[in-house]
Amino acid sequence: MLNLPIELVNKTCSYLEQPEWAALRLSCRSLYAKSLDAFADRYFKSICFIATSEGIRQLEELTNNETIRERVRQLWMIPTVFEGHHGWSLDQFCNSPYREPLSHLRENDDVLVARYATYQAIKADNLALLESDTFGSRLHACFASLRNLESVGLTHYATAFLLDIRQTEVRCLGLQKLKNQVQYVHQHSTFNRLRWHQAGKVNSLALSRMLQGLHNSNPKITTLNTCGANCCGSTSPILPLTREQYDSLLPKLEDLEKLHICICYAEDDLNYTPNSITYIDLLISVAPRLKRLVFSQWYRAPRDLEARYFSELSQSIRFTRLKELHLHWIQIRLESFKSFLNTTKGTMVSLSLDLVSLQPSALPSTDYGPTCWRLLWDFLQAEMSLKRCYMGQLGYRRRKVMIQGPDELAEPTYTATFNADVNGICFNDWIGQLKPIVSEKLDFTIRRYPGLQPTKPPKATEPFPNTHFQNYFLRMDGMHLLQTLKYTSDAPDPAD
Secondary structure, X not given: OOOOOHHXXXXXXXXXXXXXXXXXXXXXXXXXXXXXXXHHHHHOOEEEEEOOHHHHHHXXXXXXXXHHHOOOOEEEEEOOOHXXXXXXXXHHHHOOHHHOOOOOOOOOHHHHHHHHHHHHHHHHHHHHHHHOOHHHXXXXXXXXXXXXXXXXXXXXXXXXXXXXXXXXXXXXXXXXXXXXXXXOOOOOOOOOOOOOOOOHHHHHHHHHHHHHHHOOOOOOOOEEEOOOOOOOOOEOOEOOOOHHHHHHHHHHHOOOOEEEEEEEEOHHHOOOOOOOOEHHHHHHHHHHHOOEEEEEEEEOOOOOOOOHHHHHHXXXXXXXXXXXXXEEEEEEEHHHXXXXXXXXXXXXXXXXXXXXXXXXXXXXXXXXXXXXXXXXXXXXXXXXXXXXXEEEOEEEOOEEEEEEOOOOOOOOEOEEEEEHHHHXXXXXXXXXXXXXXXXXXXXXXXXXXXXOOOOOOOOOOOOOOOHHHHHHHHHHHOHHHHHHOOOOOOOOOOOO
């Protein structure tokens, strides 16, 4: 191989997996040098780090490398450890998967206490970094070095999944030290599932640190994820930035084309002051340049979110280039929905509605539910010319809405999928054939609608035969199936 041209060496190495390629490079200085550029292009395009002191230290070290930092296009932060469970007592920790014994012998109390102390030290390190005023400036120094950075945001993995010896796909800075600290025993039956957690304030704090790092930095961002694809609705609506920081951030988002923004209101978020900066302000500011938007907005407590929170947004939002819109965990009134979609006419080609519930504008009659959805579909039929559409788990006043297709003899379903390349008819004819059927009973199933407390993560759906859309919805909606996706450092943007 030493006698081969660099192009052939790199072509040969491209068939190797990362550990094999790394081993080959370590075997010879000449091969190390010859394959350096190709290796960096493949494995340092996307960088992920855990928000721990070790994670940020390794990120700083990496961004000081001239060869590597030129290649980095995407930077993702895992904001929490232990799924955001930062307040476990010793008893709660002992009931978690992190206290499993290393052998079949019963461990004494001293061993358990020592493991609990390790847990406390790790989560304290995580919170101390997020709460540190210097974290934003440290990230700013990293962003300044990453001159070709295009995509930033948060991504979520269960700590148990990261520690599982069988997972080989996710590589992130700070993980090796975490493995050395936590003596985790994997479960033989299945991978540990990503957990639906409610670390909204922690996520919001972590994201604000990344945004602080962006302001006054060099790169202009095209993709921003305000939460992980598997953690929709986990970010507090409040944007904890000063007005000066916010104003200096907006120019860095002038080129933003893809935004994944998921907002969850807690009780103390409902009364924020009118002059406070929120993620809704951010969405309104960047909307005219967006080409794709993934949006979620719901309330954590078991009651409906007031309609005004979306109606105010729909009255202010203006799209000029939007092609894809994906709404998830949304409560919305018909008039607000139509207003929200009004400026997407002529540009939007793809629409997905997952766990979207319509609300009446006034006290409805008993048959208003089907009428409400039919009116929305009539609007889409008259105003949109979509190439792809997915609707699943629709709702009306906490009742499920089933969809009856053109074949009246077929059973109605909870999902409907349109793909212009597959269906053989235009979107307008397809949606005109559908009929909404509202359940007479309230929905008390696992997949609850916005405004009801979720107890388990939703199951994955595959709304489109196209692989891109399958992976998108697995990421967005299949929290416990994320490990089945090949999310490596050279993978596409997690928003994909």
